[in-house]
Amino acid sequence: QVHLVESGGGLVQAGGSLRLSCAASGRTSSLYSVGWFRPAPGKASEFVGTKTWSDDKTYYADSVKGRFTISRDNAKNTVYLQMNGLKPEDTAVYYCAARSWGSRLSTDSREYNHWGRGTQVTVSS
Numbered sequence: 001q002v003h004l005v006e007s008g009g010g011l012v013q014a015g016g017s018l019r020l021s022c023a024a025s026g027r028t029s030s031l032y033s034v035g036w037f038r039p040a041p042g043k044a045s046e047f048v049g050t051k052t053w054s055d056d057k058t059y060y061a062d063s064v065k066g067r068f069t070i071s072r073d074n075a076k077n078t079v080y081l082q083m084n085g086l087k088p089e090d091t092a093v094y095y096c097a098a099r100s101w102g103s104r105l106s107t108d109s110r111e112y113n114h115w116g117r118g119t120q121v122t123v124s125s
Contacts, residue, residue, distance in 0.1 A: 002026040002114040006096045009119030012086055020081040020119055022096030028053070032102040034079045036070065037109050038092035038121075045109040048094070051079065052105065059105045064090075086123045093118040 008020040022034065031053040040046035049060040051070040058070055067085040072078070079096065097112035106112070 002028060002031065002098055002100070004096045004098060004114055004116035006094065006116045006119040009094065009121045011122045011124065014086060014088055014123055014125050016086050016123070017082070017084045018086065018121060020083065020094055020096075020121070022079040022081070022116060024077045024079065024098065027100075028077050030100045031114075032099045033105055034070075034072075034096065034098045035106070035109075035112055036068075036081050037095045037097055037112075040092070045095070046092075047107040047109070049081065050105045050107070053098070057105060059107070061107070083121070086121075088123045088125045091121060091123045093120050 003025045005023045012018050033050055033052045035050035036048040037045045047061050049068055049070050051058045069082045071080050095118045096116040098114040099112050
């Protein structure tokens with residue numbers, strides 16, 4: 001089993017930055033990738049970005065490309081979502097998710113089998 005805990009959310013003005021953390025514990029050696037998702041109107045879960053657990057492959061949604069970056073601190077088993085140039089439409093609860101299998105990065109939330117409880121990000125205009 002893998003346990004994920006997000007932190008780092010908060011209130012920020014438009015144009016500002018936040019760094020979200022996702023601390024992973026348990027059988028992390030079994031993980032293939034980690035992703036970030038947020039709810040969106042008409043969608044249960046909107047893909048934000050993803051990164052392979054063991055190397056540096058990443059993929060981002062067009063809406064955040066160039067503004068958001070995913071990285072990992074191997075020693076701390078923690079994945080970060082650095083969010084710059086925040087916009088009011090980025091306001092959401094952000095969820096960290098992980099996959100224990102795969103051969104390619106996925107944008108489909110249904111393919112992730114471990115989830116954190118989320119952290120709120122609010123961007124004021």
